[in-house]
Amino acid sequence: MASPPPAPGRRERNKQAKLERIVAAAAQLFSERGVADATTQQIADAADIGAGTLFLYAKSKSELLLLVQNSAYAEALSQGKAAALAETVPLDAVMAIVRPVVECNRVQVENGRTYLREMVFGDATEPHHREALTLSAQTEEAIADALGRTADVRGERASALAHIVSAVMLLAMSAPANTRLSAPELVLDLRQQLGVLLAR
CATH class of the missing domain: 1.10.357.10 (Tetracycline Repressor, domain 2)
Known part of the structure; x- marks a missing residue:
């Protein structure tokens, strides 16, 4: 019987949490302001991450x-x-x-x-x-x-x-x-x- 896959470590959980915050922040700002008027800095701020970190997920x-x-x-x-x-x-x-x-x-x-x-x-x-x-x-x-x-x-x-x-x-x-x-x-x-x- 195969062993269950190991649970994701803290680093992977942190990455997933950041990704979820980025998606939520971008979705909200794009919806409210449109893509043209929402800035990456605003999205990073709303996701509570640095702009450099944001570009690790989407360049x-x-x-x-x-x-x-x-x-x-x-x-x-x-x-x-x-x-x-x-x-x-x-x-x-x-x-x-x-x-x-x-x-x-x-x-x-x-x-x-x-x-x-x-x-x-x-x-x-x-x-x-x-x-x-x-x-x-x-x-x-x-x-x-x-x-x-x-x-x-x-x-x-x-x-x-x-x-x-x-x-x-x-x-x-x-x-x-x-x-x-x-x-x-x-x-x-x-x-x-x-x-x-x-x-x-």
Whole structure:
């Protein structure tokens, strides 16, 4: 019988506690002031750490945003995947995954749009950027799985459709013309677009 893994030591617990404080402080300041107006010094002060320590966890404000948003995105994706299992209609299953991701991205519209820009154009060598890309890939996999289960669409076709769904969702969330749309309005718009795609 395998031994349980050792409990994390004090150093690891301290690192985790600092990370949690950083994420909480950055999330609050980004929400209140937006990414453009929140400074790394304000985040460090709110997290009760030095600015140098902050940059050990994320080397730029963009990486801090990715760190914060990735956590919310992962939770939204988890909710969407669970909700999709209860759906039997392909469009409903896909929208069950899409809806919480859109809602997560629209909590603060400009932050959400900045996050998407960083995901697409940011430095892929940075760990939080890689995590964002992984979450995007996991979203496509979840959509492909939902289509395979509800529409009996598998393999390359399911992957291609999921990639198109992801691209449509990304464009809708990042488009300047949509900045005034609420999350429910954007979800409805996406449902109409994806309904056309999935009806084929």
